[in-house]
Amino acid sequence: MRAQTRRLSFGQTELDGTDIRILQVLQDEGRISKSDLAARVHLSNSACFERMRRLEQSGIIRSYHARLDLDLMEDLQIFQTHVVLGSHRQEDFTRFEAYVAANDMIAECYGLGGGIDYSLTCVARRISDYQGLIDDLLSRGLNVERYYTYVVTKQVKRREIGIDRLLG
Amino acid sequence: MRAQTRRLSFGQTELDGTDIRILQVLQDEGRISKSDLAARVHLSNSACFERMRRLEQSGIIRSYHARLDLDLMEDLQIFQTHVVLGSHRQEDFTRFEAYVAANDMIAECYGLGGGIDYSLTCVARRISDYQGLIDDLLSRGLNVERYYTYVVTKQVKRREIGIDRLLG
DNA sequence: CCCGGCACCGAAGGAAATTCGGCGAGGGAC
DNA sequence: GTCCCTCGCCGAATTTCCTTCGGTGCCGGG
Incomplete structure (x- = not known):
């Protein structure tokens, strides 16, 4: 069977x-x-x-x-950062992604096609900590041309990305 | 102790x-x-x-x-969609979030402050399936003023958002 | 038709989870 | 200071679950 x-x-x-x-x-x-x-x-x-x-x-x-309830966590700010690189050589991507991998304030990172190169989800205790992340990011010579910061005001939904859609 | x-x-x-x-x-x-x-x-x-x-x-x-390896999943497209609503009444947010909760192509949704209202992560088997989602979204009278679609070309990083940052 | 491989089952031994009674440290009341 | 209560911890006992193993039937190839 x-x-x-x-x-x-x-x-x-x-x-x-x-x-x-x-x-x-x-x-x-x-x-x-x-x-x-x-x-x-x-x-x-x-x-x-x-x-x-x-x-x-x-x-x-x-x-x-385990997934924790973020609403219960005071002292936790989440930010989304959209990043545009100044040039698109293989090396630029590699170095940026290595930075992302090593920085543990960055919880998520998607590589995107279409006007924005990366979308980051960053976790910080204070806005000043987030600003520290950005300062660091910009000082590393990673060729970040532009970035946009959005405060996450609500985590509306979070599910694992996976198998479900393969069945419909 | x-x-x-x-x-x-x-x-x-x-x-x-x-x-x-x-x-x-x-x-x-x-x-x-x-x-x-x-x-x-x-x-x-x-x-x-x-x-x-x-x-x-x-x-x-x-x-x-359980977290699955997306790289091994062929036939799976991920998109990020950034949404701007036409007006910001409480009711607009409620209705949009109810739609998000009910639609299982949408795996993640953050509410944002600063120019974009929502960031969605959508899972589809084909681009046409994604387009179907967008068509549906726009036809529901949810007052979506503008949306931006980005293809996710790479899942660079994904960790749980949580406790780690509270200890530094 | 016969054989080999594969996925399955059920039972048994071993490992883990869960409960329970008791112990000791810390704090409040007097 | 001291008594007592509470709270968190421990260790052992029971139950439940995990894991392995031998055996069975189905299917496809020779």
């Missing part, structure tokens, strides 16, 4: 409907017990465990995380 | 250094076993378990999630 309808290939790995269901459940309930997961996808514990291990080892499941 | 140095209050709840350490670990390793977590924060299983339950029930820990 393997194989439902839909199949997808993720890099080297082939996924059937049951794998996708497992990923969906784990995306939403990252700490569900393996027995409950097995029941949820109508598999025995051992079969489900084997699939889960395969998904983790293949790298499709990268990591698990 | 309660209480380290730093203390924070999260809404109703007081957190000491050990709580914060627990949150840090769970943010990074959401599926760590409770025994391992207890060892990591130098507590007995039962004491650590009690704290963890308190953190979950108080809502500070909202949820747990």
Whole structure:
């Protein structure tokens, strides 16, 4: 009774409907017990465990995380910063991304196409801390031509980006 | 041996250094076993378990999630959409946010201050699916005055937004 | 038709989670 | 100062869950 309808290939790995269901459940309930997961996808514990291990080892499941309630965190400011670089050589991108990777005030970074090069989500305790980040960013010779700062006034929604849309 | 140095209050709840350490670990390793977590924060299983339950029930820990490797997902386009509303009555915001909450192509949404009202992260299988989202958005009478679309070409970084910055 | 591989199942041993009784430090009342 | 109460912690016992393993059936190729 393997194989439902839909199949997808993720890099080297082939996924059937049951794998996708497992990923969906784990995306939403990252700490569900393996027995409950097995029941949820109508598999025995051992079969489900084997699939889960395969998904983790293949790298499709990268990591698990607890999500905290930001509204309860006072003393926490979030900013979005949109960055335009002055030139678009490979080296410019590499250096900027290395900076992003190393700076732990920057929680998220998307590379964009179309007028803005990067969108950053920055976390700071005070506006002055954020300004310190920007000062640092600009002083590193990273060729930032322009940047735009937006205060995040509300975190309206946050979900994992993933598998759901592949099923419709 | 309660209480380290730093203390924070999260809404109703007081957190000491050990709580914060627990949150840090769970943010990074959401599926760590409770025994391992207890060892990591130098507590007995039962004491650590009690704290963890308190953190979950108080809502500070909202949820747990598996993070998937997007680079392995072919057939998945991500877009950032910046939205400006035509007027800023309370009702306009409420209706827009209700739309965002209900639409499952929209994975993330930040409310912003400063020229742009909302920043959305949208997930689609094809550009035409994304265009369908935009068409729908515009046809709902949500008073969207202007929007800007950026293709996400690379997910440079993605971390949980949280506790780390409260410790520096 | 027969064989091999693969995914599955169920049971058993081992590991983890959860509960519970008791202990000791700290703080308030007297 | 001292008594007592509270709170957080510990360690052991029970229960629940994880993980492995041997075995079974299905399917495709030879």
